[in-house]
Amino acid sequence: MSTSTGPAAGASAPVDTRPSAGQRFSAWFGRNAIKIYAFFAFVYLLLPVAYTFAFSFNDAGRTNLVWQGFTLENWLNPCGAPEVCGSVVNSIVVAAVVTAMATLLGTLIAFALVRHRFRGRATTNLLIFLPMATPEVVLGSSLLALFLNILIPLGFWTVVIAHIMFCISFVVVTVKARLASLDPRLEQAAMDLYATEWQAFRRITLPLVAPGIAAAALLAFSLSFDDFIITNFNSGQFTTFPKFVYVSATRGIPPQANVIATAMFIIALAIVLISQFAGKRKREA
Amino acid sequence: MSIAAAIGDTIEDEPKPPPPSTNKGRKFTAYLLMLPGMLWLAIFFVIPLVALFMTSLQTPVPGGEVGQFQQTFSFSNYAETLTDDTYYIPLIRSFIYSGIATILALLIGYPLAYAIAFKGGKYRNLLLVMVIAPFFVSFILRTIAWRQILADEGPVVAVLRVIGVVGETGGIYPSAFAVIMGLTYNFLPFMTLPIYASLERVDPKLIEASGDLYAKPMTGFFKVTFPLSLPGVVAGTLLTFIPAAGDYVNAALLGRPSNTMIGNRIEYTFLSVNDYPTAAVLSFILMATILIMVLIYIRRVGTEDLV
CATH class of the missing domain: 1.10.3720.10 (MetI-like)
Structure with a gap:
């Protein structure tokens, strides 16, 4: 938190002769701390999404809590449960x-x-x-x-x-x-x-x-x-x-619930990304 | 990003005053346009609140079956419920959990919004989509995914055991920690988007100016950027705190019975016990408490910096 500084943080990079490796690292860290922080925030946000996605391929049968092995069965048969x-x-x-x-x-x-x-x-x-x-x-x-x-x-x-x-x-x-x-x-x-x-x-x-x-x-x-x-x-x-x-x-x-959730996720994401892309092209044109 | 704008605008912006209407016909048009929607809200939002209040004053029909009540305007229902520790303890717990979750979401969401707004460059929109992406996966399934992540066999416990934070047989789910973490997680985008929306509007020249006037980056942030983003912070904290205080899914899926929140009590009393008056009392107290807290909060933050 202490390094999530103001906007001018990038401007204060050392210009003097030959900073040591430690200095260079701390300068790099100072400039990028907030990006690293944001990266971990994204991991936190998207980890459950990745779990939901991964467990749609779980060979689980009825209780989809522990990883049992990879299968396409759930995707081929989404209405199976x-x-x-x-x-x-x-x-x-x-x-x-x-x-x-x-x-x-x-x-x-x-x-x-x-x-x-x-x-x-x-x-x-x-x-x-x-x-x-x-x-x-x-x-x-x-x-x-x-x-x-x-x-x-x-x-x-x-x-x-x-x-x-x-x-x-x-x-x-x-x-x-x-x-x-x-x-x-x-x-x-x-x-x-x-x-x-x-x-x-x-x-x-x-x-x-x-x-x-x-x-x-x-x-x-x-x-x-x-x-x-x-x-x-x-x-x-x-x-x-x-x-x-x-x-x-x-x-x-049932793992089929994860299949449906993943499919909905992909459809929704596609709609949003396509509309963003289309909007951008329109503005540029 | 229209959703960010939408959430940001709920609280901070009043629309510009409309052009003066030229005749009575236009005024009539306005009422006509609003009529169906406002009627819907009146019938299915306002009247239900009245029905809820009336239900909270009912008492069981003498000798009647479970779920049969009559209107007796029994205000003592409120006193009875508020002095019962099976109800007031979950109520207090709800506000503690959702308060902690709101602070955590602010600590995670503010730097995230800041990074997207000022360091995102051309990837800004893509990063914003990544913030709302969790919404596209069912809320319940995401919470269940946390159950798997925090479970004794899961990765988090494995790491914690290696470090020694958790004992060989210790775990972190189910627990108060897991519930608060789930609440923080589920409402984090509601915190991040409004803060982003107000940071995006901060003119970078103002920040440059503070630097030109010899403010250190930290000073510039606390004197210029943060105050300007305050409307977003207020909107974000409210959009996190209010739903978190009423939530019962996280407590039900990630907590023990000793972690129940007021939402769990309301759901159980209403749908399983069919004790409608007590459940209605709890709903009403929850709403009233939140309303009072929100008003105090908006006043304290609002009068000095917002207006």
């Missing part, structure tokens, strides 16, 4: 419905907040912020309290309702950030050139905000797909992938 694929399909369907709804509702709110002045803005902002600042157990248990009191049966729809609720805020914040960085004069220029308000929105604003909306949709999808705590309170007998993994943790998680 009971319930795994069913729960993944459930999670994907929930996340798809949630993404569509939350992205739509949240984007509309973001437009209202950035582009309009109206009474009650502060209250609206507070109501957007609060779900993000509330622990998931409280969100989950309060919704369950509502469903129990008005006797709504738990299942697919209660999970969807809950997920949309906590995804809206994240969509609003993501789209709002993008929208606020846009120059409103672009729209005005379009309208000066005789575009109607709708045309200006359709041809100018929407294309410019689209990356923000896409990022928000991705965020909503991954939040919904990976949610466990709120789902656990409101799902009843309905099983999602995280719930399946958690429930089977006591009797042993």
Whole structure:
């Protein structure tokens, strides 16, 4: 920690004649200490990911805790363990419905907040912020309290309702950030050139905000797909992938769960990297 | 990075004031745009909190079955729960664990964000993707991976035994250490991203200027860079502390029964015992305590340096 110094650390390299090896090492260390620190932070962040990945190739059978030997069996037969694929399909369907709804509702709110002045803005902002600042157990248990009191049966729809609720805020914040960085004069220029308000929105604003909306949709999808705590309170007998993994943790998680997690990881990473790459090329062009 | 920007913006930035509306029609449009989403939040966020509060004041139906309760506005539920050590000890433990985890995440996340922002060069975006990459693997599976890493047969214990930190038969899982480490791990990206977002906006010329005025690099960091990144630090600590305080997955998967947190108690009381009023009391106390702590925190850090 002591060496995580200010930005000018690199500038103070010794220039005098022939520093000793020890001096050279300490100068090198001083310049690179923060990079070394960051390297270990990345090891910490990514070690469990590597474990999850490696254990998808474990010849483990039912309890995938200790390394037994390499096999491709799990990858060739990802639905081999009971319930795994069913729960993944459930999670994907929930996340798809949630993404569509939350992205739509949240984007509309973001437009209202950035582009309009109206009474009650502060209250609206507070109501957007609060779900993000509330622990998931409280969100989950309060919704369950509502469903129990008005006797709504738990299942697919209660999970969807809950997920949309906590995804809206994240969509609003993501789209709002993008929208606020846009120059409103672009729209005005379009309208000066005789575009109607709708045309200006359709041809100018929407294309410019689209990356923000896409990022928000991705965020909503991954939040919904990976949610466990709120789902656990409101799902009843309905099983999602995280719930399946958690429930089977006591009797042993099948290696197929790691296969699915690894595959999802690769797909998500590919989407993010491709969109970054595409964005870069567009900017350079 | 839009996610970093999103998380960073939740707390630090108010959007610029919108252009003044020209007529009543536009104002009406604003309400129309917000209506569906806000209605959703009102029905499925605000009303449930009311339902939770009402449930916390219920008592069992006399002679009824398990899970049957009636509204009696029994405020003594709160006193009974708060004086029961099976509840208040996990509550206090939650705040201790999540407090330590937040400090650790700051100690790891700040230098990491700093390294990416100032030393990342052209690899900045790639490094940011690496920070959020763990999110793409299921939260539960990552926590279970820690169970394997920290297990008695795992690499960490092997190293610790060689060094002699842990005895021949000693282990580090399950334990309070494993729970805190898991909490730190799981919320580290939430700490790193907002700090990065505010460090990225620091004008390097300001830091150069401090050097020109004979500030040592350390002084420059503490007088210029750190204060400017404070909004990110506030956002990051909140985004780590709040979910960590309510979490129960880490304690359930990495701890012993003696490491249970308030989340475990709420889940167990609600879903296994079906004692809804007590669980509702616990949820409400958790939320209220967090809200008060957050307000004090924002005030203390906020009034001097943020505004």
